[in-house]
Amino acid sequence: MAQIPVATAMAYLAAGLSCLPATKARKHPAIGSWKNWQSRLPTEVEVRAWFSNPHDAICVVAGAVSGNLECLDFDNGGELFAAWIEKVDTGLLAQLVIEQTPSGGYHVFYRSEEPVEGNLKLARGIRDGKQKTLIETRGEGGLFLCAPTEGYVLQQGDFAELPVLTAVARKALVDAARSLDELPAANRPPAPAGGDTGQRGSDFAPTGGKEAWELPPGDDFNARGDIHGLLTDAGWQFGGVKSDGNEQWTRPGKDPRNGMSATYKDGSFYVFSSNAAPFEPNVKYSPFAVYATLRHGGDFTAAASALHTLGYGRAKEPTLGVTFNLKAGGTGNGEAATPQAEEGPISLGALKRRFPEMRPVLIDGFLRIGETMNIIAAPKTGKSWLVTQLAICVASGMDWFGHTCAPGRVLLIDNELHEETSANRIPLVVEAMRKVNPALPNVDDMIDVWNLRGKWKSIADLAAWLPRFREAGYRMIVIDAFYRALPKDTDENDNGSIAGIYNLIDTFAKQVGCSFVLIHHTSKGNQSQKSITDVGAGAGSQSRAADTHLILREHKDDGYLVLEAVVRSFPRQEPIVLQKAFPLMVPDYGRSPEDLAGKAEQRMPKHGADAVLEIDELATRVADLVDEGKPEPKTSFVLKIQKTFDLSRTKARCVFDEALANGYVMCRRGEGSPFGDGPVKLVFRGSRSEQKEES
Numbered sequence: 001m002a003q004i005p006v007a008t009a010m011a012y013l014a015a016g017l018s019c020l021p022a023t024k025a026r027k028h029p030a031i032g033s034w035k036n037w038q039s040r041l042p043t044e045v046e047v048r049a050w051f052s053n054p055h056d057a058i059c060v061v062a063g064a065v066s067g068n069l070e071c072l073d074f075d076n077g078g079e080l081f082a083a084w085i086e087k088v089d090t091g092l093l094a095q096l097v098i099e100q101t102p103s104g105g106y107h108v109f110y111r112s113e114e115p116v117e118g119n120l121k122l123a124r125g126i127r128d129g130k131q132k133t134l135i136e137t138r139g140e141g142g143l144f145l146c147a148p149t150e151g152y153v154l155q156q157g158d159f160a161e162l163p164v165l166t167a168v169a170r171k172a173l174v175d176a177a178r179s180l181d182e183l184p185a186a187n188r189p190p191a192p193a194g195g196d197t198g199q200r201g202s203d204f205a206p207t208g209g210k211e212a213w214e215l216p217p218g219d220d221f222n223a224r225g226d227i228h229g230l231l232t233d234a235g236w237q238f239g240g241v242k243s244d245g246n247e248q249w250t251r252p253g254k255d256p257r258n259g260m261s262a263t264y265k266d267g268s269f270y271v272f273s274s275n276a277a278p279f280e281p282n283v284k285y286s287p288f289a290v291y292a293t294l295r296h297g298g299d300f301t302a303a304a305s306a307l308h309t310l311g312y313g314r315a316k317e318p319t320l321g322v323t324f325n326l327k328a329g330g331t332g333n334g335e336a337a338t339p340q341a342e343e344g345p346i347s348l349g350a351l352k353r354r355f356p357e358m359r360p361v362l363i364d365g366f367l368r369i370g371e372t373m374n375i376i377a378a379p380k381t382g383k384s385w386l387v388t389q390l391a392i393c394v395a396s397g398m399d400w401f402g403h404t405c406a407p408g409r410v411l412l413i414d415n416e417l418h419e420e421t422s423a424n425r426i427p428l429v430v431e432a433m434r435k436v437n438p439a440l441p442n443v444d445d446m447i448d449v450w451n452l453r454g455k456w457k458s459i460a461d462l463a464a465w466l467p468r469f470r471e472a473g474y475r476m477i478v479i480d481a482f483y484r485a486l487p488k489d490t491d492e493n494d495n496g497s498i499a500g501i502y503n504l505i506d507t508f509a510k511q512v513g514c515s516f517v518l519i520h521h522t523s524k525g526n527q528s529q530k531s532i533t534d535v536g537a538g539a540g541s542q543s544r545a546a547d548t549h550l551i552l553r554e555h556k557d558d559g560y561l562v563l564e565a566v567v568r569s570f571p572r573q574e575p576i577v578l579q580k581a582f583p584l585m586v587p588d589y590g591r592s593p594e595d596l597a598g599k600a601e602q603r604m605p606k607h608g609a610d611a612v613l614e615i616d617e618l619a620t621r622v623a624d625l626v627d628e629g630k631p632e633p634k635t636s637f638v639l640k641i642q643k644t645f646d647l648s649r650t651k652a653r654c655v656f657d658e659a660l661a662n663g664y665v666m667c668r669r670g671e672g673s674p675f676g677d678g679p680v681k682l683v684f685r686g687s688r689s690e691q692k693e694e695s
Contacts, residue, residue: 002150004058009051010044012058015160018042018065020143021055026258027145030055037061038141057149060159063116063140069162070116070170071138072108072177080123080134080180081106087176094156095163102151107144108173109157111164116140119274119281122174125182131277135177141282142274217304217313218288222267224470224513225312227290228397229360229369229406234294236262238397238407240441251276295357310359311510358569362394362475362515364404365570366548369475370509372502372516374482374543376536377552379521381561384416384480386552386578386585387519388429394476395446398437401563401576401587402657407446408475408514413462415452415484422449429583436584448472458487459501462508469512477512480519483537492538502545518546527553528596532566552578554597561585562593571635574653589654590615618645619658622665623685631682634667663687 004021012019018037020029031050038061042050051058062069074081078100085093097109116139123135138144147154157163165173232238235252239260242248251261251273261273269290274281278293285293292303307313346354359368367373377383393400397407414422426447434440459479462469469477479485483492490497505516523537533543535551543549543566550565555577564575575593578585618641625640632640634656642652659665667681 002056002148003054004051004056004148006048006051008148009047009058011160012060013041013044013047015162016041016067017069017159018061019047020059020061021050021053022057022059022145022149023055024057024145024149024151027057027059028259029059029143030057034061034143037065038063039065041065057145059143059145062138062142062144066111067162067164068112068114068116070110070112071142071144072106072122072173073136073138073144074106074108074134075103075136076125076127076132076134077104078106080177083180084135084176087179088173092165092169092172095165097157097159097162098155099147100153100155106155107146107152109146109159109162110170110173111162112167112170113164114167114170116170118142120174121274121277121280122177123180123182124277131183133275133277134182135180136274137174138274213313213315215314217307218292218300220312220314221288221291221307222286224473224511225287225291225307226369226408226473226475226513227264227269227287228408228475229362230290230294232397232404232406233360238441240396241443241445243442245445360406361404362406362408363390363400365573366403366550366565366567367476367515367517368547368569369513369515370506371547371569372505372509372518372545373548373550374518374520374536374546375550375552376520376522377561378527378554381552381554382580382585383519383552384414385425385429385583387478387480387517388412388426389433389584390517391447391476391478392426392430392433392440392443395443396441398433398440401578406475409446409448409473411448411450411469411472411474411477413450413452413477413479413485415456415479416481417451418453419449419451422451425583432584448474457485459485459504460487466508466511469514474512474514476515476517478517478519482518482520495539495541498539499541499545502542522551526598527551528599532564555591555593556595556597556599557591560588560591562596564593574650576653587657589657593650615651615654615658616662618647618655619662619664621645622655622659626665626683626685628685631684634681634683637665637683659686 009019009021018041020031020034020037020042022028023030060066060069062071074084095110099107099109101107116137118140119142120137120139121133121135122137123133125132125134146152146159228238231249237250237252237254237256239248239250239256245265247264248256248260249262249264249269250256250259254261254273254275261276262269262271262279264270267287269285269287271279271281271283271285273279278298279285288300288303288307291307292298292300296303296306304313308315359370361367362369362371363373375383375387377386390400391410391412392398393405394408395410397405399405412422412426417425426449430440430443486492486501490501492498505518509516520542521537522535527535532551533549534540535553536542536549547568548565550563552561552563554560555562559580561578561580562575563578565573567573577588577591577593579588622641625637625644638649638652638656641647641655642649645652645655647655656665660667663686666684666686668684
């Protein structure tokens with residue numbers, strides 16, 4: 001590791017620069033919090049102490065602390081640097097300090113006679129289908145790595161002799177950069193003073209004006225909407241919650257180990273990264289502003305209209321005459337975008353425009369926001385332990401048996417367990433999961449528990465609590481057990497009554513902006529011969545009314561269960577075998593989910609010579625199917641395994657999971673799903689496959 005000389009750091013300090021040791025990989029100061037040095041220079045003692053230890057990078061804080069220092073940062077390999085030079089007076093250009101960066105970009109340094117603003121994006125463009133910042137500044141409050149950090153090479157000038165430019169000269173440099181901007185200014189209102197995109201809402205209602213609204217959609221979304229799914233769909237990564245309640249988020253394309261890019265707390269998403277387009281740095285975004293930025297390109301009017309179609313906002317009576325933005329899903333002919341059930345049939349075209357996207361995913365493959373999922377199993381099978389594991393996965397944003405969960409707050413309504421049991425059971429599962437995955441964040445503030453044993457409340461009684469649920473921002477509400485929450489005198493075998501309860505739950509989910517998970521028991525007797533939708537005590541309407549009907553049945557081998565599900569808004573999910581590894585359940589891909597306890601033995605057909613191979617042996621051959629030049633989505637790759645080795649779909653999935661677990665292949669997020677479900681996982685060769693080739 002190339003070490004930064006103490007003499008260099010002292011020379012920078014002598015030139016009036018707030019210089020700090022840094023970590024090159026993270027592009028971040030190596031001294032913890034550095035806010036103090038945004039307003040004062042370090043002392044000679046501090047600089048000597050810092051740089052007496054080995055550091056592979058040095059950074060400088062821009063702005064007033066360093067004499068109104070500003071840096072023009074030419075990114076994307078410096079592709080616009082030559083064009084910018086052509087626009088700058090040669091005499092002015094000769095005064096500047098210029099260095100080249102490791103990526104081929106350029107930094108241009110100078111001081112200004114007048115104070116400089118915070119970081120500014122000056123030129124942007126579309127590259128590889130994404131918006132890219134091509135030129136930006138590092139100004140007040142910003143910092144940058146510089147020479148002699150490895151890869152940073154001075155091309156002109158010296159940091160000890162930085163030029164001081166007049167306001168006119170600085171403006172000429174900035175204007176030259178802005179003239180290279182390839183994108184027009186965003187079609188959105190200016191940000192309020194203070195760099196705060198603000199808790200926008202009431203000022204941006206669908207066309208017709210906020211006077212037409214008792215509660216504008218934007219304000220309603222700020223109150224009960226949730227941005228976790230929006231962020232994860234856009235590639236942002238959840239990094240847990242700090243003790244002060246701040247959620248940690250990392251922008252797309254950045255390794256969370258190299259630092260955070262934004263925080264979220266109390267309805268304020270604060271972005272401090274300058275590379276988090278389309279978000280601006282050092283700006284606070286309300287939930288509505290996040291939605292408008294990510295889903296509607298900053299068009300708040302269109303965003304408000306779209307939110308109303310999703311159930312947000314409350315129009316004043318009468319609603320006739322309110323015209324909705326065509327882009328957000330209105331008909332464009334002055335039709336009010338009232339809920340479809342109230343306005344009657346609409347054309348397919350209007351329906352497509354009004355609802356261009358599927359509902360946000362909560363559990364990939366199983367559940368979306370606003371949907372209901374049943375979890376059915378025989379008494380004392382372990383379904384409550386399974387649901388506890390699921391709740392922790394949603395609260396932390398971790399995968400649940402390989403299915404991605406969007407992070408969000410969870411409410412467990414438990415009418416079977418005492419408070420003492422829940423207080424010990426949930427931490428027990430958390431600690432067991434943390435042993436498997438040490439990166440599991442703290443979920444104490446992400447899970448709420450409401451023990452109702454001996455304090456009976458029916459599902460209908462929850463209506464009075466909906467405002468509090470909405471305020472709490474729950475993404476998933478679990479009712480364990482369903483039969484104990486039925487209204488008094490309800491016959492669980494009556495299809496009409498049960499269907500009415502599910503309709504009520506749908507209404508609750510819409511008002512809160514969450515999903516419901518209902519825990520229920522099976523009927524008596526052998527369940528192995530039944531179809532999935534026939535498993536569950538009571539009326540058959542419960543499996544038809546729910547969006548997902550998930551069941552657990554005993555495997556023929558002791559200590560194992562089979563998880564199966566029918567889903568409404570996702571492709572068919574393959575059943576898996578779970579091992580009871582108290583207090584967790586873990587997938588076992590070596591056992592067949594077809595081997596249910598009590599099921600009559602059947603002679604299974606062979607699928608060719610390769611069928612006799614063990615799963616782990618087939619897994620070693622999976623990497624040969626990867627086309628590095630054209631990576632495939634996980635689903636189609638499993639299909640390729642199935643066809644190549646002439647396997648059943650279940651065994652092909654087992655082979656893939658074994659290959660993934662042993663490093664023969666790996667998954668990374670791709671560009672996006674054609675079904676609107678957010679980024680998809682693409683399959684690449686794993687590190688173990690390379691070792692196999694070398695051997």
